[in-house]
Amino acid sequence: MTGPGREERLARAALTRLTEPGDETIGRWLRQMGPVGLVRGLTGKGSPPRGAREERLAGCRARAEVLDPVADLAAVARLGGRFLCPGDLEWPGQLDDLGDARPIGLWVRGSPGVRTWALRSVAVVGARACTGYGSHVAATLGAGLAERGWVVVSGAAYGVDGAAHRGALAADGATVAVLASGVDVPYPRGHTELLDRIAEQGLLLAELPPGGHPTRSRFVLRNRVIAALTRGTVVVEAEYRSGSLVTARRARELGRHTMGVPGPVTSGLSAGVHELLREGACLVSDADDVAELVGGMGELAPPRRGPVVARDLLDPEAAGVLEAVPARGGAQARAIAREAGTGRERALARLYELQALGFVERQGDLWQLAATASTSGTPKPPGRHGGVRRGGD
Structure with a gap:
C-alpha cells in the first residue's frame, strides 16, 4: 500500500482511539503538528498542542494506557480489512471537503x-x-x-x-x-x-x-x-x-x-x-x-405522463366536436356545431367519424355519447349493427 509511511499510519490509528471523530480542534492540531507529533503531545511524550486544556490531556493520557495501534491494525487485518489514511490511493478525496473535521x-x-x-x-x-x-x-x-x-x-x-x-x-x-x-x-x-x-x-x-x-x-x-x-x-x-x-x-x-x-x-x-x-x-x-x-449528462428521468386514452389521439377539431356533445341526453348537429364553434357540415362529418370510432351514437335526430365512452373515456368498437340510423340530421 502506497501513501503515508508506517510511522504515520500507526500514529493516525492511535489518534482514532485517543480522540473523538469530527473534533475540529484535533483536526487543526493534526494539521499543525502532524500525526506523530500530535500523538506524542497528547500522551505526555512531547510538547502538548498549543491551547490544550489539562482535562483534555488527562483524558488522552487515560486512553493511552490501553493504546496499541499495532494490535488494532492486526485486528482489522484478521477481518480482511484495512486502515486508510489521507494520502492513500484509495482515500476518497471528497472527505477533504470537511476541512479540520475530516476523518483522521x-x-x-x-x-x-x-x-x-x-x-x-x-x-x-x-x-x-x-x-x-x-x-x-x-x-x-x-x-x-x-x-x-x-x-x-x-x-x-x-x-x-x-x-x-x-x-x-x-x-x-x-x-x-x-x-x-x-x-x-x-x-x-x-x-x-x-x-x-x-x-x-x-x-x-x-x-x-x-x-x-x-x-x-x-x-x-x-x-x-x-x-x-x-x-x-x-x-x-x-x-x-x-x-x-x-x-x-x-x-x-x-x-x-x-x-x-x-x-x-x-x-x-x-x-x-x-x-x-x-x-x-x-x-x-x-x-x-x-x-x-x-448523475452526468444524459442520465435523464423518463417523461412523466398519465396513461394515453383513445380520445387523446383525436385531432383537435374532432376532439372539439366530441367535447360539444352533451354529457347527458343528446343534441342536434346544429347545436353541437354551434357549441364547437364550427360549421354544421364539418361538425356532422366529424360526428360520423366519432360514431365510427365508437365515441358517439345517433338516436333519431339527436347525437349523444356512446355509453362506454361517457363513463371511461375509451370507446367501445361499434358492433355489427352500429350503422347510421335513418331520419334527422
Whole structure:
C-alpha cells in the first residue's frame, strides 16, 4: 500500500482511539503538528498542542494506557480489512471537503475500492421508526439506484437505512454502511446478519478503531461522513428533530445535492422531509429522479405522463366536436356545431367519424355519447349493427 509511511499510519490509528471523530480542534492540531507529533503531545511524550486544556490531556493520557495501534491494525487485518489514511490511493478525496473535521483515517471491511465506489454514490437515509410506506420507498430506491449502477450509502440503522441497504443487496448492487462503531461491532445487534452481508458484498466504514462502541454524539458526527462521501443525500422519512436532516443539511453545506421524498401531510414522519423541501431540497419520487439530479449528462428521468386514452389521439377539431356533445341526453348537429364553434357540415362529418370510432351514437335526430365512452373515456368498437340510423340530421 502506497501513501503515508508506517510511522504515520500507526500514529493516525492511535489518534482514532485517543480522540473523538469530527473534533475540529484535533483536526487543526493534526494539521499543525502532524500525526506523530500530535500523538506524542497528547500522551505526555512531547510538547502538548498549543491551547490544550489539562482535562483534555488527562483524558488522552487515560486512553493511552490501553493504546496499541499495532494490535488494532492486526485486528482489522484478521477481518480482511484495512486502515486508510489521507494520502492513500484509495482515500476518497471528497472527505477533504470537511476541512479540520475530516476523518483522521477510515477503518474498512470489504474488498471494493472506497475511492472508486464513492465517486458514484448516493446516500439514502431516514427514520428508524419508519412506516411501511417509508420502508417500501427506501427499499425501492436502493434497488433502483443499484440497478442503475449507483452505490447506495447509509448508516445501517433500523428503518429506512436497513431497507435501503437490503434493496441494493437484493438487486445484486453495491452498498456501503458508514458506522458509528468499530467495523467489528455489529450495531444494532439485530442487523448483525445484514452487516455481514454488506461486508461480503460491499463495504463497512468506521472512524472508530476495532472494538469501538457507538454513542449518541458519534451517530451525529457519523452523519457528516455520509454527507461528504456521496454526491447527494435522499431523505425518505424524518421528523423535525432527526439525524437524517442533519445529514442532508450538511450535504447542502458541502455543495452536494439534497433530496426528499414527500409523504402524507398527516404523518409526523413527513414533517421533517417537507421542511427540507421548503428549504430548497429537490423533490424526488424514484431512482430515476435521483439519478437525473446527481448523475452526468444524459442520465435523464423518463417523461412523466398519465396513461394515453383513445380520445387523446383525436385531432383537435374532432376532439372539439366530441367535447360539444352533451354529457347527458343528446343534441342536434346544429347545436353541437354551434357549441364547437364550427360549421354544421364539418361538425356532422366529424360526428360520423366519432360514431365510427365508437365515441358517439345517433338516436333519431339527436347525437349523444356512446355509453362506454361517457363513463371511461375509451370507446367501445361499434358492433355489427352500429350503422347510421335513418331520419334527422
